[in-house]
Amino acid sequence: MATVSRALNKSGYVKPETLARVMAVASELGYVPNRQARAMVNGSTQTLGILIPDMDNALFMRIVRGINDASYPYGYSLLIMDSRGNPEREGKIFRTMQELRVDGLVLFATPGTALLLDSFEYPLPVVVIDRLLPTCAVPQVSVDHYRGARDAVELLLKECRHPPATLAGPHDVTSSWPRLQGYRDALRAGGLSQADERIEFGEYTYEGGYRGMMRLLNEGTRLLDGVFAANDLSALGALRALRDKGYQCPEDVRIVGFDDIEATRYVYPSLTTIRQPMDEIGRVAVDMLLKLASGDIIVDEEPVLLPGELIRRESC
């Protein structure tokens, strides 16, 4: 048995002809090694877990693809589970991931994730991604939401005559805070005051963006020719609202989004947006996880903020 093991893993000494014989018989018998058994002995499943609140979300899955590509060379498999945004389900999945003994876990944070992490002390390497958890001392990676938002709004400031409005994200999603702050600070830096702020909530959804834009348009007390939508979905909804009200984009109102999901290139007008470095987020997350898994202590407790990139298209 030991010799077979050595032959199959090409570890330790084994006579060339023995090796050949082992290989021959193995393939003849259709032998497929059992990873569970192997994992029990050497303590590593070569599996990374991904806990995601919605695997139908274009941005999320684009990032997961980055994780996939980054981890594949190391021989890791990805165990992906979708909580559908349900905190109870998220807890169960978190548990299951531990039972499965994944070597590391990537968490797309939701409003409930902080509690989950607080109640555990994790022997399991965990990295939080995309939406940060300010209260948690966990390694985190995301785009620089604040900087991206500022860049977006500064572009609007340059292109528009009137103070731009914003369609902000939901209160309970952490990424919407720095994006909103970026909007405010950009206005302030542009010499505008708090009175010039115009904030509607776009809820990070198509519908929310549509309705938020409608409210901005119907208000009509102030002139409006620029909108920063805090994510692309709401930007797309806003675009549609503009059209339904008979406005042209970018001629009448300019729009800048955030994320650079695939659909932004297909709509008309194509969307100017802040691109999240999806592949790099994945790469950095995997790096951190593997470091943690190999016992390294992550020195830097500050979240890693990767720069977004302003992509100019037709909408601004």
Next chain:
Amino acid sequence: MATVSRALNKSGYVKPETLARVMAVASELGYVPNRQARAMVNGSTQTLGILIPDMDNALFMRIVRGINDASYPYGYSLLIMDSRGNPEREGKIFRTMQELRVDGLVLFATPGTALLLDSFEYPLPVVVIDRLLPTCAVPQVSVDHYRGARDAVELLLKECRHPPATLAGPHDVTSSWPRLQGYRDALRAGGLSQADERIEFGEYTYEGGYRGMMRLLNEGTRLLDGVFAANDLSALGALRALRDKGYQCPEDVRIVGFDDIEATRYVYPSLTTIRQPMDEIGRVAVDMLLKLASGDIIVDEEPVLLPGELIRRESC
């Protein structure tokens, strides 16, 4: 040890107070059972594998979400691996899935998948999904590509004055065959001849659809006011080509797509398309897999073809 096992699994007899004590100590110690060990004993990992050629594809992931939702109640975890369309990688992943001892495997077929399956006799339950493998005797589930295409083209026939053209899918992707055949048969059923067929290849991509539409527009020898794009991505590309050439949709040219990916609702004009029953595909696939895993012999070797649904929006 045995008592603890019985307590934790609530199997067999165990005195209530013993059970309570076990639970208390378990939670105090932060005990998390090891699924690998459990799997070794009882032979099931409670894990389903998904082999996908592109996990950034909106349609695919929407179907995977269906699989996720359908399998979650049974307590299954999903192991998703992305081959990035690379046959070699696909083979490796197929192997890895077996080593991981998944209880069943869902395959999104690629041109190379047939060879993969032929060279294995599978003790592993496998279901092929979305794109069918006509030559393989494997259980398969997908939308009724042919019927959907016919419905799409029949709508165009009704709304248009001239014979509609089609932007077909790639030769080596099986789903494009029945879709093309549906186009042809619909034309024939509408009293048109082979001479009325106009086929360009849209390659199932945005770019391909764009270029294909451009070719149709530039040809200009025949009047064109209707196009069946064999998938939504190419339809989106076609939409853009129309706009860039100064045509209006649907006024000048009507377009119908296939799949109903999310973006079709956001573009302008929103896309009339054939909706794939993503959730049902997932549900049926999981059903088949669990039946196979429990040792049932699948009687019906014919692929299961679920009906698509014509969704009318603005483009036709």
Next chain:
DNA sequence: ATGAAAGCGCTAACAA
């Protein structure tokens, strides 16, 4: 109602 023992498939230490 509980405990002792065997064994799932593998690897690693040790001996030969």
Next chain:
DNA sequence: TTGTTAGCGCTTTCAT
């Protein structure tokens, strides 16, 4: 260079 043995963490007989 190969074989023997122990043990990874669990479940399942079989005794008690």
